[in-house]
Amino acid sequence: MKKLPIALALCAAFVSANTLAEVRINGFASIVGGKTLDDDTTLYGYDNDISFKNESMFALQLSADLQEKLSATAQIVARGDNDFDAEFEWAYLTYEFTDELQLSAGKMRAPFYRYSDFLDVGYTYRWVRPPQSVYNLPFSTYEGLSLLHNTQLGDWDSTLQVIYGSFDGDIAVVSVNGDTELNDIAGINWTLAYDWFSARAAYFVAETTIDIANDTDAGIALNGLEQALRGAGFVDQANDIAANEDDGSFFAIGFSIDYNNILFDAEYTEFEVENSALAKQTQYYTSVGYRMNEWTVHLTYENNDDKHDSNRYNALPAVPALNAGINQVLEGVKAKSNVYTIGTRYDFHPSAALKVDFSRFKDDITDTETDVVAVAVDLVF
Amino acid sequence: MKKLLLATAVTLLSSTAFADVAVIVNPANGNAIDEGTIKKIYLGKAKSFDDGTKVNPVNQDGNSVSDEFNDKVVGKSSSQLNAYWSKLVFTGKGTPPEKLANDQAVIDFVASNNDAIGYIDAAKVTDKVKVIATF
Numbered sequence: 153m154k155k156l157p158i159a160l161a162l163c164a165a166f167v168s169a170n171t172l173a174e175v176r177i178n179g180f181a182s183i184v185g186g187k188t189l190d191d192d193t194t195l196y197g198y199d200n201d202i203s204f205k206n207e208s209m210f211a212l213q214l215s216a217d218l219q220e221k222l223s224a225t226a227q228i229v230a231r232g233d234n235d236f237d238a239e240f241e242w243a244y245l246t247y248e249f250t251d252e253l254q255l256s257a258g259k260m261r262a263p264f265y266r267y268s269d270f271l272d273v274g275y276t277y278r279w280v281r282p283p284q285s286v287y288n289l290p291f292s293t294y295e296g297l298s299l300l301h302n303t304q305l306g307d308w309d310s311t312l313q314v315i316y317g318s319f320d321g322d323i324a325v326v327s328v329n330g331d332t333e334l335n336d337i338a339g340i341n342w343t344l345a346y347d348w349f350s351a352r353a354a355y356f357v358a359e360t361t362i363d364i365a366n367d368t369d370a371g372i373a374l375n376g377l378e379q380a381l382r383g384a385g386f387v388d389q390a391n392d393i394a395a396n397e398d399d400g401s402f403f404a405i406g407f408s409i410d411y412n413n414i415l416f417d418a419e420y421t422e423f424e425v426e427n428s429a430l431a432k433q434t435q436y437y438t439s440v441g442y443r444m445n446e447w448t449v450h451l452t453y454e455n456n457d458d459k460h461d462s463n464r465y466n467a468l469p470a471v472p473a474l475n476a477g478i479n480q481v482l483e484g485v486k487a488k489s490n491v492y493t494i495g496t497r498y499d500f501h502p503s504a505a506l507k508v509d510f511s512r513f514k515d516d517i518t519d520t521e522t523d524v525v526a527v528a529v530d531l532v533f
Numbered sequence: 534m535k536k537l538l539l540a541t542a543v544t545l546l547s548s549t550a551f552a553d554v555a556v557i558v559n560p561a562n563g564n565a566i567d568e569g570t571i572k573k574i575y576l577g578k579a580k581s582f583d584d585g586t587k588v589n590p591v592n593q594d595g596n597s598v599s600d601e602f603n604d605k606v607v608g609k610s611s612s613q614l615n616a617y618w619s620k621l622v623f624t625g626k627g628t629p630p631e632k633l634a635n636d637q638a639v640i641d642f643v644a645s646n647n648d649a650i651g652y653i654d655a656a657k658v659t660d661k662v663k664v665i666a667t668f
Contacts, residue, residue: 225625244625251581273620
């Protein structure tokens with residue numbers, strides 16, 4: 153929140169410095185109501201009582217075209233799950249070297265996934281929310297630089313983006329509030345598109361530090377084990393539990409088709425923080441849709457499977473109690489689940505869409521199922 | 534016979550309801566611009582003419598001419614086009630062409646801007662602008 157006045161002042165400075173600047177205002181909003189279908193279940197922030205707040209949001213974008221190929225853009229977002237407090241989520245400057253090459257600097261979206269750049273603009277995709285098994289990295293913006301190169305290779309459009317920067321904030325990994333610092337985030341992503349087909353690959357690395365809080369059972373167990381290992385002098389083993397300046401890496405590949413009203417999307421991602429208790433995550437989804445004029449129906453399958461390398465287990469055979477503790481914590485942070493979603497989108501207005509999604513989430517570790525239904529109105533203006 | 538008359542009437546009606554769309558530029562603009570380039574300009578993929586001048590395209594605001602143009606040339610419905618531009622606008626990667634109210638506004642704009650391109654009802658073409666394609 154403290155960044156808001158600074159960004160506002162920056163914007164004001166840019167605007168007043170050049171009274172000829174043309175300022176455009178665009179916006180988007182999603183009003184979403186949803187609930188789980190059974191008592192004592194929670195999913196995607198919903199419980200059994202209907203909530204219109206959880207996934208609803210409202211955003212304004214201000215962009216100022218300064219002269220000489222420079223522009224300034226800011227996005228102010230008010231999210232229901234943050235009591236609709238308005239925050240600057242994007243604030244950056246862009247310099248266009250040529251039609252094909254531009255450099256941006258500031259606070260921007262980290263382009264992990266195919267839909268990352270417009271993750272919040274529900275109007276641009278068919279679901280109420282993109283598949284969460286894949287779209288599960290708990291932060292979405294970074295501060296730094298982005299170099300974007302657009303070109304045409306015959307009939308293909310090529311978009312190559314290279315980013316560098318950092319992230320600092322509270323995210324939910326193992327614990328609910330984990331003070332997280334990602335330094336030297338470096339990444340590249342490349343999209344090739346041909347009329348009805350597009351393919352994309354992305355790779356990111358970052359020096360990752362996550363202070364896991366004692367606010368979940370898994371968090372308490374993990375911190376307890378790390379301290380016990382350290383106290384007993386097993387520093388290497390303790391370091392292999394904590395995520396402290398460890399190498400994090402993220403890989404994604406995906407493609408999508410929009411051909412004669414048939415829609416198909418698939419994305420596969422891998423995420424790993426080496427030498428930490430965090431499991432190597434692999435996720436994917438496949439989704440088919442069919443468009444009939446204003447109506448779209450779709451079916452999506454998602455899968456999430458965490459694994460540790462087998463050599464991570466039994467790291468301390470000499471001390472059976474701690475050895476068992478390590479194995480237990482490694483097992484405790486693992487997740488394995490799948491989700492089926494069926495839904496429909498109705499474009500009832502040129503700038504607004506009504507959506508209904510039903511999702512069934514299956515936790516393969518606890519062998520439990522959770523159903524959630526959500527109705528959304530997404531608009532752009 | 535009745536059916537034939539009806540069919541003829543329907544054809545006549547539909548041909549008047551869906552008039553041809555003429556894509557126009559300033560008479561001073563000598564660049565060669567084919568259908569593929571027009572589509573790329575209106576999708577923000579082509580930003581300059583062959584001679585290097587920045588393109589300054591204009592749309593019409595949600596009327597039958599723009600529906601016709603979007604359908605025949607761009608190949609997208611207004612909702613699809615709105616979603617397409619939202620992806621660019623909200624990522625700072627592009628800005629959709631400005632929307633003008635009607636054919637006359639587009640003619641005036643194109644006639645007074647050498648870098649402009651627009652589209653109008655083919656029946657409304659005047660000698661103040663140059664037609665480069667009709668759809």
